[in-house]
Amino acid sequence: MIVELLIGSGCANDMENIEKLNYANAIGVDYKDGKYYAYIQFIDFQNVAKTSDSSRGPAKIWIGEGVGDTFEEALFQPYETAQExxxxxxxxxxxxxESALKEGIxxxxxxxSRYxxxxLTPWVYATRESVKDIFSVPGFFERSPLSTILHEPKGIHSQTSKVTSIRLQQLIRQINEPGFTSCIPTLAVNKIQWSVKNKPDPKLTIDGAxxxxxxxxxxxxxxxxxSGLRWVQPGIIRVGIPVPDHKDPSVQVVVDNPKASLKYMNRGDRPQYDVNMKATGYVVSRTKDxxxxxxxxxxxxEKAIExxxxSLFRxxxxxxxxxxxxxxxxxRYHYGKWKAMSPAEDRLLTDDAIHDIHIDLNITHSSSEKNKRVQGSSRH
Incomplete structure (x- = not known):
């Protein structure tokens, strides 16, 4: 009996009731008029947990806002009214x-990294729209907003890859690598594509980088x-392309897991590169014979991909x-040459910096029956 009392009292003293805590799900940063604006997103805990209660309403989203001369000062301000x-x-x-990124991060x-x-695992996004608007967009079926591109980009990325999402730890590593150009997807609110009872139902979309x-x-x-980024960026899973072009396509080809590499060409004092890409594809639709x-x-x-x-490089x-x-x-691989021509970027952002582009595409089937393979492995 004494042991039970000791264990019970110890647990009661150490445990905090989860319903009395505020769980921050996202942090936003803006910069305008010389001030930092920090935003905190809270999501209703009951909508995060799985439940069979069909009567639950739309997931509630709370957004806290703070303003300060520094990011830390702005982020600390919502503590004053957080209640818990x-x-x-x-x-x-x-x-x-975008303005916060221009100010430096x-x-x-x-x-x-200090607190x-x-x-260091959050997804990192940018936006040219209001941070509060991005944080306010709900998901489908009154699910938690955690079931959106903002919090979980992998699902839609596996079906149609546009720009690879990036985590904070990756971005920190890239920023500290000499010569590295980082790519951060940008989010926007699409108010057109979806509706409920003939009323617009805004949803998040990636609109660039x-x-x-x-x-x-x-x-x-x-x-x-x-569009060219999806062929050369690591992490791309599935890409569709109209062939021969977007304006007058004959077929729609889907390409899986494109892998690209760069090959340095030693051509005097001006650096040049070959771009090599290898992938497997198949036809998903045909509009012309x-x-x-x-x-x-x-x-x-291959010509359409090239x-x-x-176009991306231009x-x-x-x-x-x-x-x-x-x-x-x-x-990374030719340090002596990089050091000798530093800063090297100006010499690489020229029309002749790309010597050639080699595409090695293996189309495995082209009929409406996915199991029916294309006869012959040669294209001649």
Whole structure:
């Protein structure tokens, strides 16, 4: 009996009631008029837990806002009205406004690395819209907002890969690598594609990416100009491309797990690269009765992919952004040459920096029956 009392009293003293804690799920950062704005997203705990209660209403979202001369000062301000202790160990998202990224983020991620409750695993996003608007968008079926791109990007990425999501620990590592250009997906609110009872039902979408080099803002590139990125960026899973082009497609080809690599070409004092990409693909739809020959289909698909990569590189030149990370490859594998021509980026953001693009595509089937293989492995 004495043992039971001791154990019971010890547990009662050490345990905190979870309903009396505030769990932060996302942190947002904005910068305007010389001030930092910090945002904290709370999500109704009852909507996070699985339940068979069909009468539950839409998930509630609370957004706290603080303002200060520094990020820490702004983030501390909501403590004044939080009512209960805030737990930071459940933060899965760090969202930056474009203006905050232009101001620099080293001081912000330094705060994350110093406080023991913060983890370095949150997804990092950027936005050109209101941080509060992004945090306010719900998911489907009155599920928790944790079931959205913001908190869980892997699901939709496995079906259609546009821009690879990045975690804070990856971004910190990249920012500290000489010559590395980081890519942060940007989120926007799409108010058109979905509706409920003929009323718009806003949903989150990735509308482009912001690129950083070290801690410096380089550019924002909209999604329509980023189609070539999906062929060269690590982590891409599944990509669809109309062939021969978007304006007048004959077939829609899906490509799985494209893998790209760079090969340095030693051509005097001006560095040049070959881009090599290898992948497997298959036809998912056909609108015209052409490109029936296997070799022609493969060749036209490779040309379409190459055109997207070249278009991406030209966009990078215009934006003064090393979207292919040529300088980092030069630093990593040809350090002597990188050191000799430092800063090397200017010599790599030129039309002739890409010598050639080699696409090795294996289309495994082209009929409506997925198990029916294309006859013959040669394209000739």
């Amino acid at each position: 202790r805030i737990i930071w160990g459940h933060v899965t998202v760090l969202l930056f406004s 080293k001081g912000i991620y330094d705060s994350f 023991h409750e913060y983890r 912001i690129f950083l080099k070290s801690d410096a803002y380089r550019s924002y590139i909209p999604l329509k100009e980023l 052409d490109l029936l020959n296997f070799g022609q289909l493969t060749s036209e698909t 055109a997207e990569i070249r 966009t990078g030149i215009d934006k003064k952004t090393d979207v292919l990370n040529l300088e980092y490859d030069l630093f």
